[in-house]
Amino acid sequence: MQRTWVRELLGWMLAAAVALIVAASVASTPRSELLFRDGDSLVVAMFAQSVLAGTPLDWAMSSVLFLPESALFTGLDALLPVGINGLFAVSAVVNVLALYGAVRLVAGRRQEGRAPVAWSVIAIGAFGALAMTEMSPSRDALELASLQLTTTYYSATVVGAVLAIGIIRRMLDGARLVPMVFALAAIALVSTLSNPLFAAWTTVPLGLITAIGALRRASRGRMLVALSALLTGTIVGLLARIPFAGWITNTGAGYAQPDLWQDSIGYYGEIFGERLANPLGILALVLTVALLALAVWRTFRSDDDGARFIAVAAWVVPLLVVIGAIALGTHAARYLQPLAFAPILALVALPRALRIPGILRRQLAAVVGVALLVGGGISIPRLASAANAPDADAACVTDWVDASARTGAGQFWTVRLPKLHLDDPSQLVQVDHQLNGYAWLVNRADFDAGTVSFLVEDAQTVEWDLPIQAIPDDIIECGRYRILDFGETELPLGPQRS
Incomplete structure (x- = not known):
């Protein structure tokens, strides 16, 4: 028990180091425009200011209410004696850490021969590597991982989607159903209430995966229970948006223009080409394709229901989201974020311990761990400098x-x-x-x-x-x-x- 507690704590420490490294790297590039200055990115901070100042709240939001993001930022603003840009920097680190926590849930319980903590750190490291290849100041660039560092571009929806995947995995691994059902329904409810895009990213693709999975007799019961909880939470979340109708100035229905699907293909093809014009974009593509290939391979090699579900989700979710985005005629890179966060789940589908001598494995872990912690420590002043850069x-x-x-x-x-x-x-x-x-x-x-x-x-x-x-x-x-x-x-x- 003690070793498990220590191992989990080390995982969070290393994930925090990764988060600091990634945030400092992104904040030191032109991509910092989205972290600190972009017009859209400032809404959560503005809302937090209104709440803490006690001004009348009569907000005009988009189809997204930013409820979890606003709760987090308001709490940070109330607790930390730093300026607005400092809060943006802290929020960026916390958002990556929150994603690590969700990935750790996906990785499953520790068992003999498995190393879920280590592979969770590797997965968040892969996500961070993707984010560190992204340097464009444009919100329309096909640079999706770094959007997780912002307060506005659906960071809570990303975490909610991964949590939902992780809860279903735990259900398939034999966890007690009642608490898992309530947890899954609650995640779906809050996520959909805040951002109906959760339904497109999570409910639809996971609903399809669980419905097909229910055809297998061995996992039918738990798959159907998971599907029911996910659908119930999503439907209740949509209904819970009704009292907020006065704040929702755009229901999102206008974003769906199926007759523009050809234009959508052209748009996404154009920004994909722009991404590949940069060597770092090619590197990101290679890493993403490798993760997707690993997910497909594990889909057919896994004999464990939970592992197979994660492997399937890692490539089916982004595939369906891309198809859906084109079919609906959308024109926004941010809608494709599952291309960044879903493939990394292939790394934790079946987190086997490396088959190398124990002493060598521990030495390797120690070297990597020390390097990450040192890198994280060095990144703190770098991130602070980026946050405090003057704008005369x-x-x-x-x-x-x-x-x-x-x-x-x-x-x-x-x-x-x-x-x-x-x-x-x-x-x-x-x-x-x-x-x-x-x-x-x-x-x-x-x-x-x-x-x-x-x-x-x-x-x-x-x-x-x-x-x-x-x-x-x-x-x-x-x-x-x-x-x-x-x-x-x-x-x-x-x-x-x-």
Whole structure:
């Protein structure tokens, strides 16, 4: 028992080291744009600010509610004495650690001849290697593993999907059914409530796998129980979204455009080609293909129901998700994240201990462990440096707005970063180019201001079409930003739209 406890603790320590190395690496590349500055990526931090400040919560979300992500970030914000970017950095590490915990569940219980902790660390290391090949600042790049480090791009849904796979594996391995059923239903409920994409990533493909698996007499009962729990949790999760209807400004139904499936193939083919234009992209492809090949091989070589289920899930889930994304005519790389997290599960489908002498195995583990821990320690100041990198242009805007004690506005991609870093974020209202309130991933309480007296713009700003004739009294240059100060002139806000 003591050795098991020590082994599990070492696994978490090594996983933490991997998480630090990966987060520091990604944060030190142009991909850091998604961690610290991307307009979409800031919504969870903005929501946490509203909760902790006690402002009225009248949020306009997308089809995703970000409930687990917001709970985590709000807790970190309340507990840690660091700035917003520091919280983003900590959250990135925690997200990778959470994925390790889910992978460890998938790996199953320790048995004679198996090393689930070691293989779980190897699996999260493989995932981290994929993330470290990703350097593009674009949210539309086919760079999927690094999205797990963000607060917005479905990190909780990824963890929920892997947890669901792990729970079903434990059920097939003979775990007590009642607690497993409740756990699986709860994961499905919370994940679907927060993000209905869970149904496409998890419920549909795992439902198909378990339904086919139920044709085998030996595993029929537990497969059907797992299928029932998964479906029940998903359905209840969808129903639980009804009370949040006022916050959901887009149900997601509009994203499905089956008649555009040919355009979808072209889109995904284009970003796939862009990924392969980089040697690191080729390396990531080779690693992914190797993991998928391992999953297929283990599908036909495993005589254990739990191991076979994991092996099947590791290649069938990403295959079905890609087919489904194309069939629905989607155009978003982030929908294909199972291509990054599912294949690594092949490494823990049957986590056999290496067949090498015990003393050599321990020495090898010690060397790798020390190297990871040292790498993790070295990565802490590197990650802190990336999180604390100055942004003089944004600081110029926030300093001016804070000192003005007035309310201004800006368009979505322009205004969100300075808005997040203000002492009072409501001083910057999110609008469109006609000064209508743009109710998208923002607290609609901001629109109560009614009027604004300055505008913030940058290269992404669409040319203004103001509701009244007005000329700015002054223009303040802040590097990539400009502040158009209208002084005593009050510009009226138009009706809200999303």
